[in-house]
Amino acid sequence: MFMAEPRVIDFRTAVIEALADAMRTDRNVVVIGEDVGAAGGVFKQTEGLFAEFGAHRVIDTPISESGAFGMAVGAAMAGLRPVFEVMFGDFMTLVMDQLVNQAAKVRYMSNGAACVPLVLRTTMGVGAGLGPQHSQGFAAWAAHVPGLKIAIPSCPEDAKGLFAAAIADDDPVLVFEDRALYASRGPVPPGRHVVPLGVAVTRRPGRDLTIVAIGRMVGIALDAAGKLAEEGIEAEVIDPRTIVPLDVSTILASVRRTSRALVLDAAPRRFGVTAEIAAVIQEQAFDWLDAPVGRLGAADVPVPVAHSLEQLIIPDVATVVAAARDLVRGNGE
Amino acid sequence: MTEQQEKSWKFLESMLLMRRFEEAVAQLSVQKEFAGHFHLYIGQEATGAAAMAALESRDHVATTHRNHGHLVARGADPGAALAEILGRETGLCGGRGGTLHLTDPSLGFLSTSAVVGGAISLAVGGGYACKQRRDGSITAAFFGDGALEEGIAFEALNLASLWQLPVVFICENNSQDAWGVAKGGFPTLVHAAGDLRSIPGAVGIPAQRVDGTDTDDVHNAVARAVARARDGGGPSFIEAMTRRWAGSAPLWPELSTGVTDLRMATGEVPIEPGPHHDWYARHDPVLRLARTLLATRGDAAGRLRTLDRAITARIEAARQFAVDSPRAAAAAALDHVFA
Numbered sequence: 001m002f003m004a005e006p007r008v009i010d011f012r013t014a015v016i017e018a019l020a021d022a023m024r025t026d027r028n029v030v031v032i033g034e035d036v037g038a039a040g041g042v043f044k045q046t047e048g049l050f051a052e053f054g055a056h057r058v059i060d061t062p063i064s065e066s067g068a069f070g071m072a073v074g075a076a077m078a079g080l081r082p083v084f085e086v087m088f089g090d091f092m093t094l095v096m097d098q099l100v101n102q103a104a105k106v107r108y109m110s111n112g113a114a115c116v117p118l119v120l121r122t123t124m125g126v127g128a129g130l131g132p133q134h135s136q137g138f139a140a141w142a143a144h145v146p147g148l149k150i151a152i153p154s155c156p157e158d159a160k161g162l163f164a165a166a167i168a169d170d171d172p173v174l175v176f177e178d179r180a181l182y183a184s185r186g187p188v189p190p191g192r193h194v195v196p197l198g199v200a201v202t203r204r205p206g207r208d209l210t211i212v213a214i215g216r217m218v219g220i221a222l223d224a225a226g227k228l229a230e231e232g233i234e235a236e237v238i239d240p241r242t243i244v245p246l247d248v249s250t251i252l253a254s255v256r257r258t259s260r261a262l263v264l265d266a267a268p269r270r271f272g273v274t275a276e277i278a279a280v281i282q283e284q285a286f287d288w289l290d291a292p293v294g295r296l297g298a299a300d301v302p303v304p305v306a307h308s309l310e311q312l313i314i315p316d317v318a319t320v321v322a323a324a325r326d327l328v329r330g331n332g333e
Numbered sequence: 334m335t336e337q338q339e340k341s342w343k344f345l346e347s348m349l350l351m352r353r354f355e356e357a358v359a360q361l362s363v364q365k366e367f368a369g370h371f372h373l374y375i376g377q378e379a380t381g382a383a384a385m386a387a388l389e390s391r392d393h394v395a396t397t398h399r400n401h402g403h404l405v406a407r408g409a410d411p412g413a414a415l416a417e418i419l420g421r422e423t424g425l426c427g428g429r430g431g432t433l434h435l436t437d438p439s440l441g442f443l444s445t446s447a448v449v450g451g452a453i454s455l456a457v458g459g460g461y462a463c464k465q466r467r468d469g470s471i472t473a474a475f476f477g478d479g480a481l482e483e484g485i486a487f488e489a490l491n492l493a494s495l496w497q498l499p500v501v502f503i504c505e506n507n508s509q510d511a512w513g514v515a516k517g518g519f520p521t522l523v524h525a526a527g528d529l530r531s532i533p534g535a536v537g538i539p540a541q542r543v544d545g546t547d548t549d550d551v552h553n554a555v556a557r558a559v560a561r562a563r564d565g566g567g568p569s570f571i572e573a574m575t576r577r578w579a580g581s582a583p584l585w586p587e588l589s590t591g592v593t594d595l596r597m598a599t600g601e602v603p604i605e606p607g608p609h610h611d612w613y614a615r616h617d618p619v620l621r622l623a624r625t626l627l628a629t630r631g632d633a634a635g636r637l638r639t640l641d642r643a644i645t646a647r648i649e650a651a652r653q654f655a656v657d658s659p660r661a662a663a664a665a666a667l668d669h670v671f672a
Contacts, residue, residue, distance in 0.1 A: 028465075030465065056465075059496075061492070062488075062491065062492070062495070064488035064491065064492060066454070066484065066485045066488055067454050067457070067485050067487075067488025067489040067491070067492055068488070068492060069454075070451055070453075070454020070455055070457070070458065070485055070488075070489060071454055071455075071457045071458040071461055071489065071492055072458060073454070073455060073458055074395070074443055074454060074455035074456060074457060074458020074459045074460075074461070074462070074472075075458035075459070075461045075462040075465075076458070077438075077443045077444055077455065077458065077459070078393055078443060078458065078459045078461075078462035078463070078472070079462055079466075080461070080462045080465060097448055097451060097485070098451055098454060098485075101446070101448050101451065102444060102446060102448075102451055102455065105444075106444040107669050107670070107671070107672070108429055108669045108670055109426060109429050109430040109434045109436070109444065110426050110429075110430065110434075110436055110438060110444065110669075111424075111425075111426040111427035111429055111430075111669060112668070112669040113426070113436070113437070113438045113439070114436065114438045114443075114444055115672065146670050147670055147671070149671070169672075170672040171671045171672055
């Protein structure tokens with residue numbers, strides 16, 4: 001039977017498709033942020049939306065993250081479905097009060113009578129020489145706050161599908177986009193495509209070790225798995241896609257088969273996403289484990305600008321391969 | 334009876350409802366029916382009653398920690414509101430929000446923010462949604478002078494002006510008596526800008542000061558601002574100069590002056606000499622409006638007695654309902670984090 005080649009587009013275009021589709025379907029969906037309008041986003045991540053939907057629904061804000069995000073939260077309470085962009089994840093600090101004390105708590109505080117159907121999208125990513133105030137992703141901070149859902153897509157198809165799910169969700173959803181992935185290309189279904197929040201995907205099957213990887217680390221994990229296979233180690237790679245809700249059962253089912261787990265994140269390791277996932281594995285799959293759960297994340301330092309320093313602070317394929325090898329062969333003991 | 338007088342009686346009814354409600358709150362606190370700090374609106378009722386009367390049911394309202402009066406004046410059930418403060422299952426929010434977060438979305442309330450500057454930004458969001466809907470609805474924000482001390486207030490005012498959003502900012506300045514300072518408590522009115530109107534003024538929002546203890550003054554100003562916002566004329570700012578009640582000065586509010594005896598307005602009961610004499614004689618908005626109405630023809634004194642008796646009975650029933658209601662059930666503690 002003839003099969004058409006799947007359509008391949010980049011990550012950033014996939015997100016724009018999801019936004020445009022939602023805006024065509026629901027006039028309550030609006031995009032709010034700095035330079036999201038005629039400029040099309042500083043990373044071209046809202047390109048074309050202003051031309052199609054106009055200044056009425058694609059709104060450029062002043063450099064007032066706190067006030068503008070508070071406005072978006074209030075608008076969501078009043079019936080709109082805003083997609084609010086924080087240009088750099090680092091600027092999440094400026095919206096934290098409205099995110100933590102308003103958006104996250106409204107449904108609970110009102111006993112379910114009010115809700116905040118809002119998406120906060122932000123960019124992050126070490127590796128572009130942007131330094132300490134333009135590289136961070138605060139997903140772990142947000143994950144500590146009850147009431148916020150958090151998606152971290154690793155590929156164009158999921159970027160589109162997770163955005164569609166986030167916009168349709170009646171609770172605040174944060175989407176962290178790693179700028180290192182913006183130019184990455186992959187097959188993406190045309191038309192509406194939804195990836196439900198809270199459903200992990202197994203990117204590669206394997207019997208010797210489970211690698212749980214977040215966001216950009218999924219690609220690193222797959223490259224590492226390829227190298228490990230050359231040594232006879234078969235790594236299973238799991239992409240949780242959302243860290244809240246976390247698809248615990250998929251992770252545990254894998255670990256119960258492989259008996260070893262390595263968790264990867266590009267954000268600082270200490271008190272981070274890897275710590276939570278490792279704890280869940282040890283609490284619920286302890287009897288199946290043949291080795292302590294391994295964790296790799298960024299070094300606990302601010303992100304330096306110089307490339308020669310910057311590349312040292314996050315795990316690369318070689319460090320993942322070494323850590324996986326140690327877990328399987330027991331070299332670390 | 335003129336139409337104006339009937340309007341004033343409506344205001345007084347709303348104000349008395351707030352007053353008796355909050356006296357009940359203070360008594361329930363003394364009786365240890367609930368724990369925790371709370372903030373009373375006593376002394377500011379004229380602003381709440383008159384401003385709410387200028388709004389329609391389709392409008393949105395944002396308020397802060399000092400919200401009891403706003404909720405009751407807008408029509409929230411006093412029993413459910415008291416039950417909320419007591420942490421009861423029958424409360425407006427099932428006991429999850431409490432005194433700081435009383436809300437009722439069915440009455441157009443956005444979430445009630447106890448981080449005070451945030452309420453201003455939420456109201457701007459409400460205004461933005463109203464403008465998107467193009468249905469003539471508007472959003473009113475109620476906040477104290479303290480809310481303007483937070484940076485987000487400036488950002489939110491700027492956005493409202495920039496996009497000419499239909500928002501009426503009602504700043505209830507309750508610091509002019511500086512009771513807190515007088516009693517060695519918290520400092521109040523710590524703005525370098527001596528005139529708060531200069532803050533919205535800096536971003537081009539017309540700002541007006543009114544006597545917050547005078548229902549007509551408040552109502553006229555708010556009604557004009559609301560009409561302007563509905564017509565696409567953009568935001569307005571009203572600084573209502575209210576007179577803080579002495580019992581709100583301590584960290585824990587107390588009925589230091591007892592339950593308001595309306596006979597102080599009729600003259601049947603003298604106003605005690607002492608530190609509160611001036612407030613009762615000149616600034617208590619309830620007594621002030623009562624005196625105005627007592628000066629009109631007809632049996633105003635009889636009508637006042639009847640009104641107060643009915644409201645007192647209504648609040649007593651609300652109190653009984655709240656006290657008799659079951660405490661929020663443990664089984665529900667984990668509900669409503671997400672949809």
